[in-house]
Amino acid sequence: MSTATSNSYLDNLLQSWQRPPASSWLDQLRANAMDSVGTLRMPSTQDEEWRFTDISPLSRLPYPVAHAAPKVQLSDIKHCYLEEASCRLVFVDGQFVPELSNIADNASAIIGNLSSLLPTGDTIARYLGQLAEFQNDVFTALNTAFLRDSACIIIPKNKSVTTPIHLLFISKQTEVTSYPRCLLIAEAGSNATIIEDYITTEEAPYVTNSVVEMSLANTAHVNHIRVQRDNQQAFHIGNCTVSLAHASQYHSVSITLGAYISRYNLNVILSGEGAECAADGLVLISGRQLADTHTFIDHAKPHGKSRQLHKCIVDGMAHGVFNGKIMVRPHAQLTDSTQLSRNLLLTNKARIDTKPQLEIFADDVKCAHGATVGQLDKEEIFYLKSRGLSELTARNLLTYAFGGEVIDRIPISSLKRQLEEIVLARTQIS
Amino acid sequence: MINQDSKTILEVRGLHANVNGIEILKGLDLTVKSGEIHAIMGLNGSGKSTFAKILAGHPAYEVTAGTIIFNDQNLFDLEPEERARAGVFLAFQYPIEIPGVANNQFLRLAYNTVQSQRGKEELDPLEFDDFVREKMKLLEMNPDFLDRSVNEGFSGGEKKRNEILQMALLEPKLAILDETDSGLDIDALRIVANGVNQLTNKDNATILVTHYQRLLDYIVPDYVHVMEAGRIIKTSGKELAKELEAHGYDWINADDHSKTAGVRL
Numbered sequence: 001m002s003t004a005t006s007n008s009y010l011d012n013l014l015q016s017w018q019r020p021p022a023s024s025w026l027d028q029l030r031a032n033a034m035d036s037v038g039t040l041r042m043p044s045t046q047d048e049e050w051r052f053t054d055i056s057p058l059s060r061l062p063y064p065v066a067h068a069a070p071k072v073q074l075s076d077i078k079h080c081y082l083e084e085a086s087c088r089l090v091f092v093d094g095q096f097v098p099e100l101s102n103i104a105d106n107a108s109a110i111i112g113n114l115s116s117l118l119p120t121g122d123t124i125a126r127y128l129g130q131l132a133e134f135q136n137d138v139f140t141a142l143n144t145a146f147l148r149d150s151a152c153i154i155i156p157k158n159k160s161v162t163t164p165i166h167l168l169f170i171s172k173q174t175e176v177t178s179y180p181r182c183l184l185i186a187e188a189g190s191n192a193t194i195i196e197d198y199i200t201t202e203e204a205p206y207v208t209n210s211v212v213e214m215s216l217a218n219t220a221h222v223n224h225i226r227v228q229r230d231n232q233q234a235f236h237i238g239n240c241t242v243s244l245a246h247a248s249q250y251h252s253v254s255i256t257l258g259a260y261i262s263r264y265n266l267n268v269i270l271s272g273e274g275a276e277c278a279a280d281g282l283v284l285i286s287g288r289q290l291a292d293t294h295t296f297i298d299h300a301k302p303h304g305k306s307r308q309l310h311k312c313i314v315d316g317m318a319h320g321v322f323n324g325k326i327m328v329r330p331h332a333q334l335t336d337s338t339q340l341s342r343n344l345l346l347t348n349k350a351r352i353d354t355k356p357q358l359e360i361f362a363d364d365v366k367c368a369h370g371a372t373v374g375q376l377d378k379e380e381i382f383y384l385k386s387r388g389l390s391e392l393t394a395r396n397l398l399t400y401a402f403g404g405e406v407i408d409r410i411p412i413s414s415l416k417r418q419l420e421e422i423v424l425a426r427t428q429i430s
Numbered sequence: 431m432i433n434q435d436s437k438t439i440l441e442v443r444g445l446h447a448n449v450n451g452i453e454i455l456k457g458l459d460l461t462v463k464s465g466e467i468h469a470i471m472g473l474n475g476s477g478k479s480t481f482a483k484i485l486a487g488h489p490a491y492e493v494t495a496g497t498i499i500f501n502d503q504n505l506f507d508l509e510p511e512e513r514a515r516a517g518v519f520l521a522f523q524y525p526i527e528i529p530g531v532a533n534n535q536f537l538r539l540a541y542n543t544v545q546s547q548r549g550k551e552e553l554d555p556l557e558f559d560d561f562v563r564e565k566m567k568l569l570e571m572n573p574d575f576l577d578r579s580v581n582e583g584f585s586g587g588e589k590k591r592n593e594i595l596q597m598a599l600l601e602p603k604l605a606i607l608d609e610t611d612s613g614l615d616i617d618a619l620r621i622v623a624n625g626v627n628q629l630t631n632k633d634n635a636t637i638l639v640t641h642y643q644r645l646l647d648y649i650v651p652d653y654v655h656v657m658e659a660g661r662i663i664k665t666s667g668k669e670l671a672k673e674l675e676a677h678g679y680d681w682i683n684a685d686d687h688s689k690t691a692g693v694r695l
């Protein structure tokens with residue numbers, strides 16, 4: 001294998017990797033991914049896609065892959081449980097923990113860890129690793145090369161899972177890299193809500209490199225809520241690829257609160273006619289955090305609809321990055337797409353780089369986009385103060401209101417409540 | 431009601447103020463005692479709202495000369511929120527919308543802040559809900575407004591009622607109502623005026639800024655002042671408003687000049 005890198009982070013990971021005997025399709029997938037790693041290098045700010053996000057600090061941290069999951073006390077994570085979720089898959093440092101999980105006898109879906117579902121048929125083999133292309137992305141390649149456990153969810157044709165499925169990814173060991181993974185297959189006419197939730201019990205750094213693949217067949221309907229609440233030392237790289245068949249609907253809300261440096265790539269391909277996608281996001285960061293969200297909504301077929309509201313609240317010396325690419329391919333006539341990036345800077349050291357990127361190759365389309373960067377409105381602050389509220393309370397209330405618009409789009413009230421509390425606590429520090 | 435022995439609530443002397451470097455107020459004097467209702471009238475642009483916002487402490491207005499004593503305190507020593515807690519309340523001419531902030535949450539925060547300042551009991555959300563609904567009845571407001579964002583999508587009249595609702599909750603010592611009557615139809619005007627009348631008593635004072643005599647049929651002032659070019663140029667009893675209505679503001683000027691001339695002689 002060629003090692004086209006002198007990067008100690010990659011070197012370490014490469015050395016720790018053992019070539020599987022390549023007997024099964026899964027081993028073959030891992031081996032192919034590792035071959036890709038060998039041809040790739042860590043991105044730098046020289047790369048257009050990483051222009052604002054300097055991940056060189058990560059390169060200096062040779063965090064090995066996390067092995068044996070340590071025990072997690074229920075009391076440490078209980079507060080993140082969601083009362084509405086009847087089904088919960090818990091992963092500690094990327095590894096499935098059946099004792100903490102609750103896979104209720106769910107007649108309407110097949111839910112479990114990769115290893116337990118492999119014998120049930122070849123569906124997973126047909127999908128896993130197909131959407132998340134690793135040939136050009138070193139993080140996806142690494143995740144796939146180290147792929148072991150994965151949340152796997154298959155919603156059979158015309159079935160509805162009425163309660164949310166909670167995927168709880170816990171970081172427990174520090175100075176390790178973990179590779180959370182998720183595959184969702186929503187068959188035709190099915191319906192489900194997935195919560196992808198990253199938490200930690202620790203305060204020291206670790207690396208999370210996650211990959212999610214979601215495939216929605218005709219008229220399937222999926223709600224996807226992603227919450228990243230890592231600690232402020234952590235590194236978090238997340239990739240999610242979603243494919244939408246004819247008239248399917250994908251609604252996602254991504255909440256980014258944690259990590260020292262985080263990057264979330266969301267790729268949604270509207271590959272069938274009349275597909276619909278909403279990709280909303282809220283980033284709330286402070287101190288020296290950097291949070292980079294790259295989304296790519298690819299209208300490949302006619303009559304597609306996409307809606308996007310992305311908000312960043314940047315406090316302290318933090319740095320928010322948003323790159324929202326919307327592609328309307330030549331045949332994707334009658335596409336209806338709107339994108340709005342709204343950003344709130346709470347200090348004059350806070351920074352935001354936002355870039356809407358529209359590439360439209362069809363002529364009969366409706367596309368609107370906009371970006372605003374601002375501070376809290378002085379007239380609004382004055383109005384609140386004129387009613388007796390302190391400057392701080394006024395600012396907190398307005399900051400909270402700004403973020404609330406996105407949180408309100410989460411259809412799970414217990415999660416909404418948890419997030420509202422976090423946001424409230426956060427806004428009260430500044 | 432005028433009572434010479436009443437305590438002075440507001441004493442404004444020689445107030446000069448700029449906005450964006452342009453002088454708007456040019457030597458304004460005004461004394462308000464407790465129990466009194468004052469009307470300030472005057473043409474558009476004469477500086478009425480500027481004066482009102484200076485009382486509330488709006489940061490865009492720069493006071494260049496003069497003094498304001500509120501309740502024995504130098505008003506300029508107080509931040510806007512401290513003024514509100516001390517009992518200054520401005521019902522804005524153009525109340526702004528605050529998307530995302532729920533009206534009930536905002537009203538409760540404001541109420542509790544002022545209550546705690548006065549050493550009184552704060553209310554939890556449930557208690558407050560009952561309390562505020564009672565106050566809303568007084569103003570014939572639909573309780574649905576509690577769940578909406580502050581003023582967002584409210585009609586002009588609804589915004590004005592929401593202002594008076596805040597006044598009813600905060601029970602200010604000095605209320606300044608800046609053109610609260612404009613944009614209200616006659617029924618709404620009667621309801622709002624009735625609400626204000628119920629809130630006035632011998633221990634507080636009200637300044638009504640208005641264009642029209644109409645409001646003063648419902649809230650009867652003890653004094654009517656005419657403002658022009660940043661000063662109060664005439665002060666009289668409630669009959670002045672009627673004369674203004676009949677003769678227009680030009681009549682004042684003619685009248686005022688002859689009077690001034692008379693004094694000089």
Ligand SMILES: Nc1ncnc2c1ncn2[C@@H]1O[C@H](COP(=O)(O)OP(=O)(O)O)[C@@H](O)[C@H]1O
Pocket residue numbers: 449450454472473474475476477478479480481490
């Ligand atoms: N924020 C501001 N910026 C610039 N000019 C202002 C501002 N506020 C008031 N003015 C000016 O001050 C003058 C007085 O305005 P205002 O106090 O609103 O008058 P009134 O309320 O009597 O109609 C007007 O000429 C107005 O244009």
Ligand SMILES: [Mg+2]
Pocket residue numbers: 478479480523608609
């Ligand atoms: Mg005015």
